[in-house]
Amino acid sequence: MTKQGFIIALAVAISGLFFLGASPLFTVDITQNAIVVQLGKPVRNITEPGLYVKVPFIQEVTYFDKRLLDYDSDAQDVITQDKKTLLLDNYAKWRIVDPLKVYQNFQTQRGALQRLNDIIYSELRVELGRHDLLEIVADHRADLMKIVTQRSHEKASAYGIEIQDVRIKRADLPEQNEKAVFARMQAERERQAKQYRAEGAEEAQKIRSEAEKDREIILAQAYKESEELRGAGDAKAFKVYADAYRQDVHFFEFTRSMEAYKKTCKDKSTLVMSPDSEFFRYLKQR
Known part of the structure; x- marks a missing residue:
């Protein structure tokens, strides 16, 4: 076969491969990492963008996103230390730092995400189970999320995953518990209202008693002064x-x-009176 014939045959073979969807060329985007797999075993870990070559039908390419990714789970139940059930909706920021480990453990990015969900939910359940409901929703939420983030990252790093942040997006009580909680809140507010009214009535009685005492003192002082003035005037x-x-x-x-x-x-x-009364003495004088 001549050189020209060989080139033509090679071109026809390559065209046929393209036609069959088995191109030997593939590209890696700047936002991606790629693992070249040959007969089920990873043979190349590509982390730089560009145009690459693979063996058709023998080698396959699996892509992994290298950007910072969002993880948003469905709401799940968590039981607190004070035995309250909390419906927790959380999210996380994570990144694939070692695509080879991720492939060896999960084969795909979707499989890694499923394992990420298990790790984060497990750490949330363990850590939040050590605290009361009020601490979780009000007092120490930020500190608790730092602990959950750190422990989740320690476990996920063994699979080539970096977890940068875990946060609670929403924390609600289950619907069956809301009425009971609202009833307790209403009873507590009514108790406080009664206490405030009783304290107010007691304070009002004190004020009235003090005012009545001051009134009596003022009247007594005034009467004393008036009698002293009257006595002085009479004298x-x-x-x-x-x-x-x-x-x-x-x-x-x-x-x-x-x-x-x-x-x-x-x-x-x-x-x-008698006309001769001494009372009329000056009226009878002439």
Whole structure:
């Protein structure tokens, strides 16, 4: 066979391979790693992008994504330390760092993802089972997720997988437990409301009692001061009367009698007295 004939035959053979879908050429994208498998055994681990050659019908290529991947699981039940069932929906960020190990253990990326789900759920169940519900949903969630991430990464690294972060996307109570929880919450709020009302009534009674005591003290003090002032006024009046009496006895008696007439003989007053009474002495004088 001439050289030209050989080239033609080679071209025809290659064209036939392409036609049969058994191209000896394959490409590796910049976002991919590739494992060349020959008769079920990996023979090449390709980590750089480019155009490569394989043996048709004998060698196959399995691709693995080298980018940071998302893992989003379905919601699953987790039982806390205080025996509460929590419906947990979590996600993770992970990467294939050793495609050869991944192929040897799982053959495909889908198989690796299934194993990743088992590892993360197992660590979540173990770690969250050591804490109460309130700690998980409120107090220490970030710290718990760091522990779960670290332990999950330690297990997954044996399979050529790196787990960078595990997070809780949503944590709910199962539907059958929601009513019981809401009932307990309502009872607790009612208990607190009754306690606050009782404390308020007690405080109001204290305030009223204190105000009543202050009122009595103020009235007593005012009465004391008024009596002292009245007594002082009466004493001064008596002194004035005494001085006036000493100066002119008859005028004093006359003045006092006029005041008595004025107070006694008001409009529509009726007096039943003897005409010779001493009370009318100044009225009878001429």
